[in-house]
Structures are given as C-alpha cells and as structure tokens.
Amino acid sequence: MASSAVAVGAFELRDIDEACQRRQPIACAAPAMQPWNHKLKRETFLQRSSQPTLRESQRRGSLKCCAAILEGDLRTSHHYRSSEQRVYDVVLKQAALMAKKAAQTPAETPVLVPGGEGDLGGLTLDFTLQVSPELLREAYTRCGEVCAEYAKTFYLGTKLMTPERQRAIWAIYVWCRRTDELVDGPNAPHITPAALDRWEQRLEDIFVGKPYDMLDAALVDTVSTFPVDIQPFRDMIEGMRMDLVKSRYENFDELYLYCYYVAGTVGLMSVPVMGISPQSKATTESVYNASLALGIANQLTNILRDVGEDARRGRIYLPRDELARFGLSEDDIFAGIVTEKWKAFMKDQIKRARMFFDEAEKGVVELDNDSRWPVWASLILYRQILDSIEANDYDNFTKRAYVGKWKKLLSLPVAYGRALVRPPHVPALTSKGVA
Numbered sequence: 329m330a331s332s333a334v335a336v337g338a339f340e341l342r343d344i345d346e347a348c349q350r351r352q353p354i355a356c357a358a359p360a361m362q363p364w365n366h367k368l369k370r371e372t373f374l375q376r377s378s379q380p381t382l383r384e385s386q387r388r389g390s391l392k393c394c395a396a397i398l399e400g401d402l403r404t405s406h407h408y409r410s411s412e413q414r415v416y417d418v419v420l421k422q423a424a425l426m427a428k429k430a431a432q433t434p435a436e437t438p439v440l441v442p443g444g445e446g447d448l449g450g451l452t453l454d455f456t457l458q459v460s461p462e463l464l465r466e467a468y469t470r471c472g473e474v475c476a477e478y479a480k481t482f483y484l485g486t487k488l489m490t491p492e493r494q495r496a497i498w499a500i501y502v503w504c505r506r507t508d509e510l511v512d513g514p515n516a517p518h519i520t521p522a523a524l525d526r527w528e529q530r531l532e533d534i535f536v537g538k539p540y541d542m543l544d545a546a547l548v549d550t551v552s553t554f555p556v557d558i559q560p561f562r563d564m565i566e567g568m569r570m571d572l573v574k575s576r577y578e579n580f581d582e583l584y585l586y587c588y589y590v591a592g593t594v595g596l597m598s599v600p601v602m603g604i605s606p607q608s609k610a611t612t613e614s615v616y617n618a619s620l621a622l623g624i625a626n627q628l629t630n631i632l633r634d635v636g637e638d639a640r641r642g643r644i645y646l647p648r649d650e651l652a653r654f655g656l657s658e659d660d661i662f663a664g665i666v667t668e669k670w671k672a673f674m675k676d677q678i679k680r681a682r683m684f685f686d687e688a689e690k691g692v693v694e695l696d697n698d699s700r701w702p703v704w705a706s707l708i709l710y711r712q713i714l715d716s717i718e719a720n721d722y723d724n725f726t727k728r729a730y731v732g733k734w735k736k737l738l739s740l741p742v743a744y745g746r747a748l749v750r751p752p753h754v755p756a757l758t759s760k761g762v763a
C-alpha cells in the first residue's frame with residue numbers, strides 16, 4: 329500500500345511512508361480529513377464512555393493516517409484516531425462513491441467467467457462458471473431461500489421491495505452470512521487467518537466479475553447493478569479476523585470498531601441497494617451514517633442479549649473500563665449473578681444502544697419508499713430486545729431476551745405505518761399533484 333504513488337495533497341504515499349518511519353506527524357489537507365461533526369449529544373456520551381476528546385493533533389492526524397484513510401485502510405489508521413472518527417471517514421467515502429457511481433452507467437454483467445482453484449479451510453473450489461440468465465435466476469432464488477431460513481422477518485420485509493432490490497439484498501445477506509459462518513459455523517475451529525485471506529481474495533474476485541460459485545454469481549450481478557463498494561465487505565472480513573484473536577475489549581472505542589466491522593458494514597452495504605428517496609433533502613452521508621448507527625445498535629443489542637452465552641465461550645464483548653467504573657470485573661461476568669451493580673451497568677449500556685437506534689431512526693425516513701418498511705420492521709423488532717432484557721430484570725446471564733410471536737406480528741403494521749411517512753421538508757405528492 330505505502331509504496332504506490334497516490335497523490336495526497338502535496339505528498340505521495342511513498343513520502344508519507346518514509347515520514348511515518350521517522351515518526352513525523354504533520355498537518356494533512358486530504359479531503360477525507362474533515363473535522364469531526366457528529367452530534368454533540370452523542371459525542372458527550374462517548375466521551376463519558378472513555379472516548380478521548382477530539383484534540384487538534386488528532387484532527388490533523390498524521391501522514392500515515394491520511395494515507396490509510398485514503399486507501400480506506402482502518403487497520404493502519406487505528407493508531408492515530410478514535411474508532412468513530414475513522415469509521416466516519418469510511419462513511420464519507422462511501423457516500424461520495426455512491427454519488428459518483430450512481431452517475432455512471434452500470435457495468436455489463438459478465439457472461440463467461442473463468443473459475444479458479446483454491447482451498448478455503450477444507451473447502452476445495454474448482455470450476456469454471458458459466459453464468460447464464462437461468463443460472464443467475466436460480467442463484468438469486470437460492471439466496472432468497474437462505475435469507476428466508478435465517479432472517480424470516482427481514483425476508484418478509486424484502487418482499488415489499490422491487491424484485492431487483494430484494495434479490496440484491498438477499499445476495500448481500502448471503503455473503504454476510506457465509507462470512508459469519510466462517511468464524512461462527514461448524515468449520516469455525518479450522519478457520520485460520522490464512523483462510524480469511526483466501527475468503528478476501530475471493531471477495532476481490534467477485535468485485536472483478538469472477539464468481540467461484542452460484543451464490544457468488546448473484547453478488548457479482550448485484551455489485552455490477554448497484555453502486556455497492558467493496559470496502560465494507562473487506563471490513564467485515566477484518567471483523568472476523570479480529571474475532572479470531574480478540575476476546576476482550578478495553579473500552580468502548582475498541583468495541584465500537586468491532587461493531588462497525590461485523591454489523592455497521594451491513595448498513596453501508598445496504599444503502600446503495602435500498603436507495604435514498606428522490607424526495608429526500610438529507611445528505612447522502614447522513615443517510616449512510618444512520619445506516620451505520622442501525623448496524624451498531626443491532627450489534628450492541630445482540631451483545632447485551634448474549635452476555636451469558638458469550639461468557640460461556642470465554643468471551644466478553646463489554647468495555648472493561650466501563651465495567652470497572654461500576655465496580656465490576658471479568659469474574660463477575662463469569663459468575664453471572666445479577667447484582668445492583670450489574671443492573672446499573674446494564675441500564676447504562678441499554679441507554680447507549682437506544683441512542684444508536686434513535687440516530688438510525690432519523691435516517692429510515694430518507695430511504696426510498698419501498699425500502700422503509702423492512703428497515704422499520706427490523707429496527708422495531710431488534711429494539712424490543714432491549715425492552716425484553718429489562719423485563720427479564722437484567723438477567724442476561726441465564727435468560728435469552730426475545731420478542732414473542734404476537735409482539736413481532738404487531739410490529740409489522742406499526743412498521744408499515746411508519747414507513748408511510750415521507751422524508752420531511754417536502755410536501756406530500758398526491759395523484760393530483762402537490763397536496
């Protein structure tokens with residue numbers, strides 16, 4: 329990465345790398361290095377949660393940081409800036425790419441695709457794939473079946489989207505599911521960083537039109553039809569790498585990065601397919617930001633629901649410094665006893681998860697008409713898991729919080745009603761004109 333000669337203002341990356349080796353920070357005028365502009369409320373909360381305040385030196389960054397961000401490489405930039413700042417740079421980049429790619433004509437779907445050979449943690453790949461329209465249809469149908477099996481409610485929601493959008497969302501969902509299965513599925517004990525590298529190479533192939541199997545072929549078609557960028561996909565694989573080696577989180581900054589990798593990325597992948605309403609006056613980046621917030625909110629909720637289950641696997645996805653602030657230690661998590669300290673800690677964590685849901689809600693209204701309903705449905709349902717943790721009196725060690733069937737069913741018309749709300753600031757259009 330560092331040896332390529334990409335111009336960064338007055339510098340080139342190779343100059344940057346040399347400067348970095350001399351540990352020489354400088355002010356950087358790269359376009360991605362914009363001042364941090366999240367909402368004050370959120371920033372204050374994050375500071376409370378041991379997020380460092382934004383110092384001038386952080387805003388200026390360093391040469392290496394500029395280079396890493398321009399390359400979209402969170403792995404390199406993490407020594408210099410907070411996770412939220414770094415992830416926000418990805419949001420800005422995705423928003424800019426969406427605008428740029430949306431203006432271009434879509435690439436042709438590849439017809440004859442040379443295959444390859446490889447080994448993915450025991451799975452041997454060997455083929456040349458002929459992608460005919462029938463095969464593609466079959467591939468998408470299979471993606472839909474997988475989505476229906478693992479994410480029923482979300483699948484039902486996608487049925488309200490246009491056929492092109494629903495199948496694209498299924499293809500993305502299936503890729504995420506397969507990526508997750510690498511570290512969480514039956515083959516997980518055999519998965520090594522090298523296997524993840526091969527999965528990433530396979531991803532790169534998908535983005536140049538070379539699928540290894542039918543499900544990949546669906547994604548090849550999706551990424552050539554919609555302005556979807558590869559970066560969030562790469563970042564999700566990075567999250568899996570992180571999961572292989574990391575089972576403790578020192579502070580919220582570390583946890584935030586993990587949540588971005590494994591869930592915030594899904595939001596960024598989905599927006600280009602779901603589309604922003606033509607009536608929306610919101611900036612693309614604010615919609616991306618809301619989608620990121622929904623991914624983070626979902627993942628934080630998932631973590632809070634699964635504390636006991638994760639502890640039994642030796643994992644604690646809770647900020648260690650915040651536990652300490654409430655007088656709690658690792659041993660308390662493993663002991664799994666609901667104490668007053670635990671309840672106070674949980675209240676604080678639930679509050680933060682709800683703040684991310686609140687931020688996400690502001691963006692749903694800006695999505696295209698037929699995309700709002702499934703997003704509202706999944707948001708309302710997942711948010712209710714937090715209520716259920718409260719209803720369980722914060723016992724997430726021995727009880728799994730869930731949303732009952734009737735509550736789930738009731739959420740669907742509520743979501744539908746909310747989805748009817750159009751983006752603000754624009755008069756509602758009727759068949760006779762402006763109402």
Ligand SMILES: CC(C)=CCC/C(C)=C/CC/C(C)=C/CC/C(C)=C/COP(=O)(O)OP(=O)(O)O
Binds near residue numbers: 592596691
């Ligand atoms: C809000 C705006 C503007 C757009 C929406 C963009 C989207 C679709 C965001 C959704 C992000 C998302 C679904 C992230 C995945 C988060 C998550 C924790 C999934 C859990 O998956 P499973 O592990 O299958 O869940 P269960 O364990 O609950 O079955």
